[in-house]
Amino acid sequence: MDKNLKELVSWMRSCANATNAAGMARYGIASKGLLGISMPVLRAKAKEIGKNHALAVALWETGYHEARILAPLIADPAEGNDALLEHWVADFDSWDVCDQACNNYIYRCDGTPERAARWCRCESEFTRRAGFVLICSLACHAKKMPDEDFLPYLDLIREYSQDERNFVRKAVNWALRDIAKRRVGVRPQCMELTNELIASRDKTARWIGRDAKADISLKIAREQCKKNTQG
Template sequence: MVPVDEQVETAIAWLKRHATSKTRDGMARYAIPSEHAFGVSMAHIQQLAKQLGRSHALADALWDTGWYEARMLAAYVDEPARVTSSQMDRWCRDFDNWAICDTLCFALFDRAPHAWKKVPLWAGRRDEFVKRAAFALLASLALHDREAADAQFLHGLELIERESGDDRNFVKKGVSWALRSIGRRRSPGLRTAALATAKRLAESQEPAARWVGKDALRDFAKAQAKRDSA
């Protein structure tokens, strides 16, 4: 067995070899900070993850390097069943951009044993990316958790409505993502409930809530048009 610290050194060296200034410079266009980034494409990060395989210890060590690409890599290397509650909180506090937040929620956290407990917990937090993580995680669960009961998502809709007035860009987009995912990917009953939520929000006096509602309604209308034409 290769020691974890040597695996990290090898992974970092690989990432540096596959970095380009074009990729790094382009991060700014997507509001992703590049101060702690090499400039490696997601395709290359996923390629390296396949080579490395799953390792909880390696993922934790990669995260602790602080490098953007190493943290992205950790999302694909970690073992979901071994992700702990304290780890989720610790990593979530480190989120400093939407890409890290969404990738961790979409590729790892939503498969972890404590995923559902974190949604209401993080939804009430003030930090912008912790709060976004609550709704990115809810959206990811809507897409991936086939065993979840409708009641869990109905509670998610309550959280969406409660927090929809937060006008911070990355929060309101996360809230919209969660609402749209529940309305498009779950049961007919949840689609109806999500549509009703979107309609109420679209009539809200709060600009952010109104934006979330209208954004979801546009998405639902497109989905319905696609179903009608099929």
């Protein structure tokens, strides 16, 4: 084992907190190799290390839950090729590893718009979740991506709105809400989709539609209130 990797693994083990791990498990974080290290501690360590792609790749392979949270924080997006990302997504076994990897690293890599759509179509629960989380990341951070480029993602939301698996349905809902709230140019189409889902005979689709519509409507009301106040 590389000296830097050995020292980092030793540090993680020294930070293990059984109480934190038990609390995390209650929130659905039941990954193998869970040490119970908090996110602020991991972020501080990542800042101390800086970008180190080789170390990130090696760290991921240790299998520790926190290693797979830390690795994307120090990985270099320029080195994020398909082989690496497909390998990582296949290892996702917890919603937080999925979300942290997507939001902190994968969305910054080349090919994310196509990758998001491809992963949404995968049957694996966490790969499909990753696809929809990437859509959220793009809606929030891809400032140069035109609003109309998000219309095909609405078709994916419609297509998978009946996937009742908890970690998928929440991500589908999240994607619909983030597109509507951050991409005003396609907000009318998002609202049409919420109404379509609410009218569905499928209970998962109805939940997604109702929850998304409530959140989007609140966003619109707040925007209008702010506009009226400024006016």
